[in-house]
Amino acid sequence: MKELIFANLAKHISLTPEEKLAFASALEEKIFPRKSILLKEGRPCTDIYFVCSGTVRAYHISNDGKESTLMFAIADWWITDMYCFVNSMPAMIYIEAVEDSVVLQLDKKLLDHLYKVIPKLERFFRILMQNAYTREQLRMIENLSLTAEERYDRFLHKYPHIAAQVTQKQIASYLGITAEFLSMIRARKAGK
Amino acid sequence: MKELIFANLAKHISLTPEEKLAFASALEEKIFPRKSILLKEGRPCTDIYFVCSGTVRAYHISNDGKESTLMFAIADWWITDMYCFVNSMPAMIYIEAVEDSVVLQLDKKLLDHLYKVIPKLERFFRILMQNAYTREQLRMIENLSLTAEERYDRFLHKYPHIAAQVTQKQIASYLGITAEFLSMIRARKAGK
DNA sequence: CGTCTATTTGAATGTACTCAAAAGCGGTGG
């Protein structure tokens, strides 16, 4: 089950067998059934999650009850409430399993320790954060400059495997529109 | 002039005098007068910029000519087209000086070399990327869940020094609204 | 002083939302 995460690490750094052992010992494997909650708003955000299988969704609920999906994660993706994780704060968002999912959970204190014993991990997470940042930046450009329909098209094109696993309502909340409006967009496209 | 950047580095790592020397030798100080361009769309994005003084703005121009401001940077901030910088690609965005600005420019090849001779820099940029990522994530939540007026209020509250230096048109393009609509929001608020 | 751009104002328009109701779909228990 841990081959996937080592392959993920190997994309940017190479670890010795001892380092792999040290890293693996910090991981906790967990199974989350469909619709179960990995992280609840208000709870301490102590862990970062690596998805081995399944689909996971991070979302925020605003004062007026509106859901906004921040990201989806499928196999080989990392996910957490990064802001609250790095600042050891209570979570501002929810993370839920969209379908039955297996994740490897890594505690912040253990990670901070791992940074010391395996300095190469700084490089790994530097690149991981870099990618996360640039992904968000591209998404921001799209949100600022494209219409809802164009954003939907790009989402389908960029994340076909995610689109296949999540509901339209969840896609709508990722795009920043209502489920009703997404439905209208789809009807319009189908008519063409 | 380089005290500011060393103070910036010192927020997360401590460098020996030799390391400081090595780092400093990779920096190139440049003065950009108001309205001059640091980086042009289509040009290779070879450098990351640390702002010593002044105000700098990164923006994207979409197919239909609409400007979207991605970020502002004032003294003590880092800025570049991160996606194109890390992938050594032609820039997708423009970076311009909003007012006369002094920056320290750091070339990607030199930075990649510095990572090798000063591994601590991995940690520094890991934290820098982490902060950039979480900032974008918070902005995304706000863009998805708040009205234009609420976003404007938060912008003024969060970045008063930036708001004082840039035009309303530029703020509008950061918020994802037109200058006309921002003007209307301001008129409405003034009336209260 | 004149020019250029930013800002304001207003009217008409469009994009996306709200509310409501019906239809579809999946899961669960009898």
Place this chain on the structure above:
DNA sequence: CCACCGCTTTTGAGTACATTCAAATAGACG
């Protein structure tokens, strides 16, 4: 296996938020 329940998706009417276009005013710069 079927019937029911709850949630998602669709559809439509009315509405609100934000844009476009145009024109007037105000500011900034050379």
